[in-house]
Amino acid sequence: xxxxxxLVACGLAASALAGRCDSLAAQESSSSAGFTLLKSLVGHWxxxxxxxxxxxxxxxxxxxxxxMEESQPKSEPVMITMFTVDGDHLLATHYCSARxxxxxxxxxxxxxxxxxLTFTLERVTGMRTPDDWHNTGLVMILxxxxxxxxxxxxxxxxQSGKNVFHFAREQ
Numbered sequence: 001x002x003x004x005x006x007l008v009a010c011g012l013a014a015s016a017l018a019g020r021c022d023s024l025a026a027q028e029s030s031s032s033a034g035f036t037l038l039k040s041l042v043g044h045w046x047x048x049x050x051x052x053x054x055x056x057x058x059x060x061x062x063x064x065x066x067x068m069e070e071s072q073p074k075s076e077p078v079m080i081t082m083f084t085v086d087g088d089h090l091l092a093t094h095y096c097s098a099r100x101x102x103x104x105x106x107x108x109x110x111x112x113x114x115x116x117l118t119f120t121l122e123r124v125t126g127m128r129t130p131d132d133w134h135n136t137g138l139v140m141i142l143x144x145x146x147x148x149x150x151x152x153x154x155x156x157x158x159q160s161g162k163n164v165f166h167f168a169r170e171q
Contacts, residue, residue, distance in 0.1 A: 034113040035085045038067050045148060047167035056167055092119045094135055100126035102135045115142045131157045
């Protein structure tokens with residue numbers, strides 16, 4: 001009788017854990033779908049801003065768990081943005097030529113992502129003063145498989161602004 005009670009208890013515990021795992025898998029699948037959308041960017045892109053040519057390169061790294069964006073404005077330093085999945089949301093850490101690192105995150109992704117992902121500022125490392133230039137947000141708009149728009153918001157000396165960049169995939 002004691003053996004049957006133990007088996008029933010183990011079965012109930014396993015069932016509860018399986019339900020929790022299903023819930024976690026559902027959360028993971030929504031954020032993973034968002035990451036899959038970002039992975040579709042792998043390759044080389046060209047654009048311009050204010051008359052300056054900009055090259056983007058997207059590469060999967062860390063066994064496919066991170067997407068690295070290399071942004072190279074002509075005759076300027078390379079900047080890196082790393083995108084990863086963290087539970088039910090996506091993270092983006094931007095390694096800026098301003099020598100700071102904005103850490104951005106999406107809100108919880110609860111459904112299938114659209115062609116747009118919005119990242120907001122969580123924190124910034126590397127700033128010398130609160131007035132330093134730093135990015136405060138990023139909207140990635142995947143218009144189609146060959147066109148990308150990035151909307152970067154920023155703060156500098158207490159003023160906020162937005163820069164919009166348009167890119168086309170290199171064929």
